[in-house]
Amino acid sequence: MSVTVKYFASLREHVGQAEQQCQVPECGCSASEVWAQLNASLELPSNILVAVNQDYASLDTRINDGDEIAFFPPVTGG
Amino acid sequence: MSVTVKYFASLREHVGQAEQQCQVPECGCSASEVWAQLNASLELPSNILVAVNQDYASLDTRINDGDEIAFFPPVTGG
Amino acid sequence: MPVVLQEFEFLPYQRLQEYEEQCRKPGESGAAVTFVGSLRDMHEDFPVDAMTIECYPEMALQEIEKVCDAATKQWQVDDYLIMHRYGKVEPGDALVLVAVWSTHRSQAFDACRYIIHYLKHKAPFWKQEHHGEQSRWLQGNTDDKAVSECHG
Amino acid sequence: MPVVLQEFEFLPYQRLQEYEEQCRKPGESGAAVTFVGSLRDMHEDFPVDAMTIECYPEMALQEIEKVCDAATKQWQVDDYLIMHRYGKVEPGDALVLVAVWSTHRSQAFDACRYIIHYLKHKAPFWKQEHHGEQSRWLQGNTDDKAVSECHG
Numbered sequence: 001m002s003v004t005v006k007y008f009a010s011l012r013e014h015v016g017q018a019e020q021q022c023q024v025p026e027c028g029c030s031a032s033e034v035w036a037q038l039n040a041s042l043e044l045p046s047n048i049l050v051a052v053n054q055d056y057a058s059l060d061t062r063i064n065d066g067d068e069i070a071f072f073p074p075v076t077g078g
Numbered sequence: 079m080s081v082t083v084k085y086f087a088s089l090r091e092h093v094g095q096a097e098q099q100c101q102v103p104e105c106g107c108s109a110s111e112v113w114a115q116l117n118a119s120l121e122l123p124s125n126i127l128v129a130v131n132q133d134y135a136s137l138d139t140r141i142n143d144g145d146e147i148a149f150f151p152p153v154t155g156g
Numbered sequence: 157m158p159v160v161l162q163e164f165e166f167l168p169y170q171r172l173q174e175y176e177e178q179c180r181k182p183g184e185s186g187a188a189v190t191f192v193g194s195l196r197d198m199h200e201d202f203p204v205d206a207m208t209i210e211c212y213p214e215m216a217l218q219e220i221e222k223v224c225d226a227a228t229k230q231w232q233v234d235d236y237l238i239m240h241r242y243g244k245v246e247p248g249d250a251l252v253l254v255a256v257w258s259t260h261r262s263q264a265f266d267a268c269r270y271i272i273h274y275l276k277h278k279a280p281f282w283k284q285e286h287h288g289e290q291s292r293w294l295q296g297n298t299d300d301k302a303v304s305e306c307h308g
Numbered sequence: 309m310p311v312v313l314q315e316f317e318f319l320p321y322q323r324l325q326e327y328e329e330q331c332r333k334p335g336e337s338g339a340a341v342t343f344v345g346s347l348r349d350m351h352e353d354f355p356v357d358a359m360t361i362e363c364y365p366e367m368a369l370q371e372i373e374k375v376c377d378a379a380t381k382q383w384q385v386d387d388y389l390i391m392h393r394y395g396k397v398e399p400g401d402a403l404v405l406v407a408v409w410s411t412h413r414s415q416a417f418d419a420c421r422y423i424i425h426y427l428k429h430k431a432p433f434w435k436q437e438h439h440g441e442q443s444r445w446l447q448g449n450t451d452d453k454a455v456s457e458c459h460g
Contacts, residue, residue, distance in 0.1 A: 009362050009434035010445040042331070051432070054367035065447075070364060075393065076446045077433030078345055078404045078424055087210050087282030088293040129280070132215035148280075150210060153213070154294045155240065155281030156193055156252045156272055169325035176321065182400025183349030183356075189420075190342040193413065197335030204335075225458025261343065265421050268341075272413065 001026075005038060008072035011048065015039060015071075024063065031069055033058035043058035047074055079104075079143035083116060086150035089126065093117060093149075102141065109147055110137035125152055157236055159220045161213055163243040168192045168253040175237050175255075185257035189264040189270045197247035202292075204285050209242040209251065212280040218238070223274040231267040233258050238271070240281065254278045309388055311372045313365055315395040320344045320405040327389050327407075336384045337409035341416040344423045346347040349399035354444075356437050361403065364432040368392070375426040383419040385410055390423070392433065 005020045012018050024034055031050045050057050051070040063069060083098045088098050102112055109128045128135050129148040141147060195207050220238055227233060239253040258264035267296065280305045283294040324342065347359050372390055375450045379385060391405040410416035435446045 006364070008432065009436070010447075012362075019450075025323055051367055052363070054364070054370055056430075070367070072364070072432060073372050073434065073445070074447060075428075076429065076433045076435045077368070078428035084212070086212055086280065087284070088295075106224055113182075129249065130213070132212075132218055134278075148215070150212065150280060151282065151293070152295060153280050154283045155209075155216075155279045156276035167325060169321040173319060173321035173325070183347065186346055186348045188342075188344040188346070190344075191338075191339040191417070194338055194340070195335065196338045196411070199448065234388050252353075259348070261345065261424065265343070265417070267382065 003034065003063060003066070004068045005034065006068065006070040007055075008070065010073050011071055014045075015042065028062050028064075030059060031057060031061050031063060031071075034063055034069055035059075035071065045073070048072070049074065052062065079141075081112065082139060082146045084113065084148040086144065086148065089123065089149055092123075093120065096151070106140050106142075107138060109135060109139050109141060109149075112141055112147055113137075113149065122132050123151070126150070127152065157224065159217055159224065159238045161211065161216060161242060163241070165245075165249055165297050166239055166241065166253070168239070168250045171239065171253065172237070180235065180257065185266040186259050187261040188255060188257045189261075189268040190253070190255040191268055192250055193252040193272070195245050195247050195251055198301050199285060202285065203287050204247055205288065206247075207230045207245050207251075208284045208286065208291075209245060210282045211240075211242045211282070213242075216279045216281060219279045220275055221280060223235055225273055226274070227256075227267040227270045230270070231258065231263040232260060233263065233267050236267075236271070238275070240275075240279070242281065309376065311369055311376065311390045313363065313368060313392050313394060315393070315455055316328050316448050317397075317401055318391055318393065318405070320391070320402045323391065323405065325387070332387065332409065338372040338405060339413040339416040340409045341413075341420040342405065343420055345404040345424070347397050347399050347403055351437060354437065355439050356362075356399060357440065358399075358438045359397050359403075360436045360438065361397060361450055362434045362436070363392075363394045365394075368431045368433060371431045372427055374401065375423055375430060378426070379408075379419040379422045382422070383415040384412060385415065385419050388419075388423070390427070392427075392431070394433065 007015045035044055047073050052061050053068050079102055085093045127150050130139050133148050143144055234257040236283050237255040254268055256264045256268040285292050386409040389407040393403050406420055408416045408420040437444050
């Protein structure tokens with residue numbers, strides 16, 4: 001299946017890119033499995049936040065074809 | 079002694095005037111005694127507020143020569 | 157830290173814009189909280205055409221300054237601007253503006269809320285609502301309960 | 309009930325003045341509470357020359373609207389206007405504006421404070437402070453504790 005992955009702020013700098021379009025083999029894998037597949041050499045930061053289709057999600061959230069997955073550090077708006 | 083007495087809002091209408099310059103015979107009389115002397119026919123309203131020289135005071139506050147005494151109903155600003 | 161009593165209409169956000177441009181140092185305060193109270197055209201199902209605000213000006217200024225002093229002792233306040241209208245006002249007109257600048261958001265909220273609360277309870281202003289030929293003095297504070305008497 | 313993300317400078321009080329003139333019915337709301345957050349030129353003894361605000365725009369809009377929906381369910385809110393800056397900002401620039409109109413003062417205060425609190429904790433914005441050649445991402449929220457790392 002095909003997914004879009006986005007990275008923001010310090011995590012974007014850490015990963016070295018803002019957005020990836022990519023193929024994930026199995027349907028129903030989790031957000032953390034998507035991370036592991038794309039960033040095998042980078043450990044998942046402990047305070048990371050995940051959004052799936054612009055909604056807060058967890059690392060265990062199951063990903064479907066066409067989903068937009070975002071990884072980012074704690075927010076500091078306002 | 080000579081004092082200035084002011085009335086505001088509904089109390090001003092009730093008394094029928096905004097300000098009186100007047101002579102009070104004895105020094106050291108209280109604010110309520112000043113009221114009684116000036117408004118003998120009008121009972122002191124129960125929720126009345128008193129200020130002496132632009133500071134909240136009580137009906138028992140002693141009045142001195144030259145003081146400005148104000149009587150008014152509860153405030154409703156803002 | 158101005159406190160202004162004003163008989164003429166004022167546009168609170170225009171005044172704030174001017175005040176920030178003329179009197180505030182850009183970058184000093186991270187937070188500003190503002191309260192604007194305006195005259196509604198309806199009060200407890202009583203339509204309001206206009207209002208007269210009476211005040212005891214010398215005492216009102218002093219009482220507002222006392223309230224602001226108490227707020228600045230309790231919270232970190234960089235600056236404040238207080239305006240209060242008196243005289244004849246129309247629905248939609250601003251009656252009161254309380255603006256507080258602080259380094260911290262929570263301090264600005266607390267101080268602003270404190271000032272407007274005590275201003276309403278301590279500053280000698282009285283409101284008389286008008287509707288057609290009728291007028292009534294508001295008794296007690298609007299956020300408490302307004303018990304009122306009508307007279308033609 | 310607009311929520312606006314904006315890359316260019318905005319003058320919060322000018323916008324409020326315009327918004328009231330164009331979009332608010334005079335006499336409808338008795339109370340308006342406004343929070344404006346601005347960039348300070350100093351943060352924990354670290355001088356700030358500028359800041360970059362990064363955002364995830366589609367999600368930020370949705371999250372702010374969710375927070376506002378929650379506020380309007382809890383309090384009586386006539387209207388609100390939310391603006392959030394992103395991109396490069398200078399000290400003194402407004403970062404965020406939260407304005408709430410209500411019939412009642414306490415409702416306006418509570419709703420405004422709720423919205424800015426949850427906006428800060430939920431809306432996907434990230435701040436990077438700049439000073440000379442140095443930059444640092446702020447971590448966690450400014451009214452919580454900012455733990456930060458510097459990199460040249």
